[in-house]
Amino acid sequence: MTRRNAARTLVFAFVTILALIWLVPIIMMLVVSFMPPDQRAPRFGGLLIKGVSLQNYVTVFEDAEIVMHFVNSVAVTIPSVFLVVVISSLAAFALARLKFFARDIWFYLLIMTLMLPIPTLVVPIFQINKALGLNDSYLGLILPYTALGVPFAIVILRSFFAGFPIEIEEAARLDGCTRFGIYWRIMMPVSWPAVAVVIIWQFMTSWNEFILALVTMSSVEVKPLTLVPLVYSGQFMMRPGPMFAILTLITLPVIVVYYLMQRFMVSGLTAGAVRG
Amino acid sequence: MYKKFLLVICLLLILTMSVSVFAQDQVTIRFRSWSPVINTTLAMIEAFNEDNPNITIEPDITNYPEYLVDLQTMASADALPDLVGLQPGALTQQYREHLMPMQDCAVATWGEDWQDQFYPIGIEQARLGNPEGDDNIYGLPVLTHTINMWYTVPVFEEAGVEGPPTTYDELKELADMFNSMGVAPVMIGATDGWIRRDIYMQLIHNIAPGLIYEAEDGNASFTEEPFVEAMTWWKRFFDDGIFQIGALGMTHYPAAVEQIQGGRAAMFPMGAWWQQQAANPNPPPLDQNIQGYAPFLFPDVTGEGQPTDLLGGIDVMMGVSRNTAHPEEACKVITDWISGAGAQALINTYNDLPAYIGLEPEYFGSERQKGIWELFTKEWLPTVKYARELKNSDVKQALENALAGVAAGEMTPAEGMQLLEDARDASM
Amino acid sequence: MSRKWLIDNQGLFFMAPAMILFVVFVLYPIFYIFNASMYDWDGINEAIYVGVQNYIEMFTDDRAFALSIRNSIYWTLLTIFPQMILGFILAYILTSNIPFQNVFRIIFFMPAIVSPVVLGIIWQRIYAPFGGLLADLGREIGAMFLIQPYIADPKIAIFSTIFVNVWQWTGFSMLMYVAGLQGLSQEVLSAAEVDGAGTRQRIQFIILPMLRHVHLTLILLGVIGTLQTFALVFMLTKGGPNHATEMLPTYIFQKAFTLQSMGYASAVAVVLLVIALSASIFQVRVLGSRFTIGN
Numbered sequence: 001m002t003r004r005n006a007a008r009t010l011v012f013a014f015v016t017i018l019a020l021i022w023l024v025p026i027i028m029m030l031v032v033s034f035m036p037p038d039q040r041a042p043r044f045g046g047l048l049i050k051g052v053s054l055q056n057y058v059t060v061f062e063d064a065e066i067v068m069h070f071v072n073s074v075a076v077t078i079p080s081v082f083l084v085v086v087i088s089s090l091a092a093f094a095l096a097r098l099k100f101f102a103r104d105i106w107f108y109l110l111i112m113t114l115m116l117p118i119p120t121l122v123v124p125i126f127q128i129n130k131a132l133g134l135n136d137s138y139l140g141l142i143l144p145y146t147a148l149g150v151p152f153a154i155v156i157l158r159s160f161f162a163g164f165p166i167e168i169e170e171a172a173r174l175d176g177c178t179r180f181g182i183y184w185r186i187m188m189p190v191s192w193p194a195v196a197v198v199i200i201w202q203f204m205t206s207w208n209e210f211i212l213a214l215v216t217m218s219s220v221e222v223k224p225l226t227l228v229p230l231v232y233s234g235q236f237m238m239r240p241g242p243m244f245a246i247l248t249l250i251t252l253p254v255i256v257v258y259y260l261m262q263r264f265m266v267s268g269l270t271a272g273a274v275r276g
Numbered sequence: 277m278y279k280k281f282l283l284v285i286c287l288l289l290i291l292t293m294s295v296s297v298f299a300q301d302q303v304t305i306r307f308r309s310w311s312p313v314i315n316t317t318l319a320m321i322e323a324f325n326e327d328n329p330n331i332t333i334e335p336d337i338t339n340y341p342e343y344l345v346d347l348q349t350m351a352s353a354d355a356l357p358d359l360v361g362l363q364p365g366a367l368t369q370q371y372r373e374h375l376m377p378m379q380d381c382a383v384a385t386w387g388e389d390w391q392d393q394f395y396p397i398g399i400e401q402a403r404l405g406n407p408e409g410d411d412n413i414y415g416l417p418v419l420t421h422t423i424n425m426w427y428t429v430p431v432f433e434e435a436g437v438e439g440p441p442t443t444y445d446e447l448k449e450l451a452d453m454f455n456s457m458g459v460a461p462v463m464i465g466a467t468d469g470w471i472r473r474d475i476y477m478q479l480i481h482n483i484a485p486g487l488i489y490e491a492e493d494g495n496a497s498f499t500e501e502p503f504v505e506a507m508t509w510w511k512r513f514f515d516d517g518i519f520q521i522g523a524l525g526m527t528h529y530p531a532a533v534e535q536i537q538g539g540r541a542a543m544f545p546m547g548a549w550w551q552q553q554a555a556n557p558n559p560p561p562l563d564q565n566i567q568g569y570a571p572f573l574f575p576d577v578t579g580e581g582q583p584t585d586l587l588g589g590i591d592v593m594m595g596v597s598r599n600t601a602h603p604e605e606a607c608k609v610i611t612d613w614i615s616g617a618g619a620q621a622l623i624n625t626y627n628d629l630p631a632y633i634g635l636e637p638e639y640f641g642s643e644r645q646k647g648i649w650e651l652f653t654k655e656w657l658p659t660v661k662y663a664r665e666l667k668n669s670d671v672k673q674a675l676e677n678a679l680a681g682v683a684a685g686e687m688t689p690a691e692g693m694q695l696l697e698d699a700r701d702a703s704m
Numbered sequence: 705m706s707r708k709w710l711i712d713n714q715g716l717f718f719m720a721p722a723m724i725l726f727v728v729f730v731l732y733p734i735f736y737i738f739n740a741s742m743y744d745w746d747g748i749n750e751a752i753y754v755g756v757q758n759y760i761e762m763f764t765d766d767r768a769f770a771l772s773i774r775n776s777i778y779w780t781l782l783t784i785f786p787q788m789i790l791g792f793i794l795a796y797i798l799t800s801n802i803p804f805q806n807v808f809r810i811i812f813f814m815p816a817i818v819s820p821v822v823l824g825i826i827w828q829r830i831y832a833p834f835g836g837l838l839a840d841l842g843r844e845i846g847a848m849f850l851i852q853p854y855i856a857d858p859k860i861a862i863f864s865t866i867f868v869n870v871w872q873w874t875g876f877s878m879l880m881y882v883a884g885l886q887g888l889s890q891e892v893l894s895a896a897e898v899d900g901a902g903t904r905q906r907i908q909f910i911i912l913p914m915l916r917h918v919h920l921t922l923i924l925l926g927v928i929g930t931l932q933t934f935a936l937v938f939m940l941t942k943g944g945p946n947h948a949t950e951m952l953p954t955y956i957f958q959k960a961f962t963l964q965s966m967g968y969a970s971a972v973a974v975v976l977l978v979i980a981l982s983a984s985i986f987q988v989r990v991l992g993s994r995f996t997i998g999n
Contacts, residue, residue: 012802015794019811022871025826026814028837032829037558041538044844045829045837055558063315091722100715106723113730114987115924115980117931119953120973123740123747123960124733126349135349147729150722179714208819210935211957218346220336226819226935230342239558240534247822254817262810266883345961351748370964373749458843460834467856467944522833524945525856531828535835673963680946684858 029251032244033057039241046240056241057249063242064232065220066249073224075138076213077206080145084202085195087146088153093183095154096161097169107158110151118148119211126215140216141224145206153198160194161187200265207254225250303605304332308347309361310340311419311592315557316625320618324609327617331605333359347371356597358606362415364401364590366669375595377412381607386615393615395420397660398631401589405667415593417631418614418622421548422588422656423474423664426569428562431459431542440543440572442582447575451518454542460520462513463541465528466683469676474545475513476679477587477664478574479506485583485662491696492668494704498696507689509577511682524683537562545574547664548629548652549591554641555625565641571648588660591628629657674699734977741971746964758971768947769972772955775862776930776979779951782866783873784926788919790870791877796907798878799885809882813875820872824939827868831855831940855941858948865940865949872936873929877922884918885911920990927983931976952976 024047032046036053060066094100095107125144126135134140164187172182188195210226217223223231228250229243258265312320314337321333336357338346343361350356351374360375362368368375382390391399398417406412427440435457441447451461466472480488484502491498513519520541526532536544537553537560550571553563562568576582594613596606612618615632623635629652636653640646666672678692687695710716741758745751762769794812798805815823830837831854842850854864888911896910912919934953937943943950943958952972960969 008802011797011800015797015802015808019808022811022815024837025823025830025871026818028829029822029826038560039538040560041535041540041835044840045832045835047837059557087721087725090718094715094718098715098718100713100719103715106719109731110722110726112981112984113726115928115931115984116730117928117953117976117980119932119934119956120737120977120980121730121733122956123966123970123973124736125729126352127736128728128733130352143725144729147725150725154722179718183718204817208821208935210819210821210938211953214342214957215345215349215961218349220338226821227342229821229825229939231338239556240530243530243825247825251818251822254819255814258813258817259810262806266809266879266886341962348747348961348964370746370748463834467942520834521851522839522853522856525853525861525941526832526834527828531832538835540835677946680944684946684948686858686946 029244029247032240033248035241037241056245059242060245069223069225069228072222073207076141076224077203079142080206081199081202083146084149084153085198088150089157092154092157093161093187096158110154114151122211122215129216135216136219136222141213144212149202156198157194160191302330303602304334305359305606305609306357307333307335307359308357309337310343311361312622312627316622316627319621320613323617323621324612358597358600360595362593362595364593365404365665365667368414369405372414374598375414376598378416379413382416385611393633394631395633395657397588398590401663402593415595416610416614417590417593419591419628420631421591421628422586422660423547424586425543425572425574426546426550427543427572428539428541429568429570431539441575443575444577447518448516455517460541462518463532463536463544464519464523465526465532466523467526468528471528472679473676476506476510479509481583481587482576482578483580492666492671498693503693504689507682507692510679511689514683551626565645585659585661586656587662587664589663589665629653668703670699670703671696737970737973740967741974743967745967747966758968762971768950768955771947772950772952775951778862779866779930780927783869784923786870787874787877788922790874792881794878795881795885799882812878815872816876820935821939823872824936827940831864856945858945861941861945861948865937868936880918880922884915888914924987931980
């Protein structure tokens, strides 16, 4: 068994080294954010700094409204995730379990736009928001994010719902359960693995979306976190320290959320994914 | 310093809020721009509010590319803020329909001969690109500047170099030496189109002063020899290692600036605005009182003789939205920021040279710093005849593209200039 | 409409919110860009009808457009497959009970959740040929080949940009494969072991075929990702130098919002749309209406 152990040690060493290399950009971000404010052009792009200082974080909190931008991101992301789950699960239920007028046409239309890139629609959505008076408001992002997230979510949820045994549904119907009751009391509670995937996916896309936010949100007060490096790049242009402190601050919440969701995500994917 | 500053702002906020409860005639002016930076803007607002407590100014300062996007968003929603920062030429012309003519405001503030109180280049450029017969001024100049070169004093000293180069041979000799020392000879972040253009404008100015504006108007061809020659020089700067390695993949702001501040550049193209480095918080040693840098004229690389005049123009001007509910108050704010208490607060940060003649910072950190300021305001700025900016945005874009293409070795200088010729013909 | 019809078709009520959003924010915009692509329009002043002029220009005389098509092809091929291969190797190792495997999974996945805006700024510092991480490292250890104009040379800039994308998304592929591997039936695997199949045979003949849904999902998501690519390029290279790293979305943005040619930008958007729709149809054809995450 020693050969096997040696092989395992080798594999372990390989993964460790690779992981360290993998982390370099993130470590660099952290290191530069702790650079003393009057230092410039540190060696190795910033992996080596002379001295450590917290001043950049103080500066950022005094001069930039990180919390406000964080709230903006939350105010856009959470409603869009919520709406996507509700709207797409309703639609997916109908598509999977009900018969209605032009059902297949709707499904194919939706599935066609599965790959619709947001940049394609940035000009018209900008104009629609303008017509509806939604530019510069949270809704101006929430609605398009939801609309563009729904097809993907429907596809995931529909296949999950479709695999649900018909007998249980029929039994519930005999007990006088309405269609909505079946959706709400029977389907949804057992569909959490698929819903989890939808939530995580939608959260990531809404939280990190950039181009639509860039053209929709013109007042600083409503700009979400992804725009923050741009908003303050004029102000902190000459100062890499505060800039990287900002980058660290906008990255931290996502890492924390991911860390907390991590187990959940793998099990969600496993439960939902790939039963060939 | 910051704490004090914050305290003042908080007090001001409380003050304005409590005032607004009592005063009926409280007016709010929204201001958007990329320049001046937010801290300076806040200082200007504070100075303005000392005499004008009834006008609240809400500033939003973002960096330039994003500001352009925001401006478009707001203009198409017909919701331009009361006060906007503008650049002369293409940008101002694009929003002309949304802007209010400002000459009446100027006359009311400074009298009939108001134009004489500004540096001539500022007035001339404020109208840049106006259609025939339209003599309106859609934005009033706030800051002006020249474009030129700077060198890093300690880097020169360490290498035992006496002074800045004046010819191409000297420049090349210095470049070889600095390259071997691991220092960037001329540090340029050529990812940014404007800095590519600045270099080209100085090259063509060296070869044929004034010709490019003729060509822009269709009275000369961009494919003529002087233009191609300037483009060839541009390419040579890359091939001969005058610019640092990888210059095309670097932004001028902030990437090149950081290396400059770190003392890793011998020379760099910048303008009068570089003096503002001294006013930034926590300045690195070179930036303090700009002790580490000295300005110099773009060398006579082409051997045609060094021009005595510099290129320059308006750094930032300000306009008022046609839809503003408070034109008088907006006028008051702008003019204060040009020549009043707000202007003084602005100039005190050495942000750039004033457009209004006679303003000076109240304080210099050193005699040397004061000397540099006076070199710009007394000797260089008054000589400025030609604009740093082009007025036709299509030609301007074509020039930036051509410079990138030629530098990348993807087109010849002649092919590059053909792009400009085509762009001008298409837009005329 | 009779009451009965409504009861028989009550699925429509369930579908209604999705339909409304879809019509307003997807269907209408699609018609909108088709229409807008026929105009010369700066988004502010009046639009001038030009017919198919924008398309003619795009396909005959627009180097930047041609480059962005080329780059999209590079991007698709050079992100999806490396990410899948590396992701699978990592997933295989990290499901074999090595120490700290959970920590490793978190590390490798971490870049995927970081905003590309942030990554663009960080990687500029890594690539900078002057004062950047790789250049300084090269100078220090005498490996001069590390001093390259990674994002300045039009010949290699696109590959440097793609590399960042691979670094960012390999962890995602890994996680999908981890989920897939954990979902595999243990009986089949142990049966194979009893039959004397070696590691390589097991991977090649049993594991990889059983993970085909993961492969397809990753390809699908990879294509979506390619067509969406904006923020990373926008922050890292701005599409330059001289359009060498231009992607369709960055080009649309530049045309629409920097150069104020909303009409032309719409024409580019139509092309992107057609590509995306073809990819969708292809996907529907191959997979049928059955989709992949899910069962």
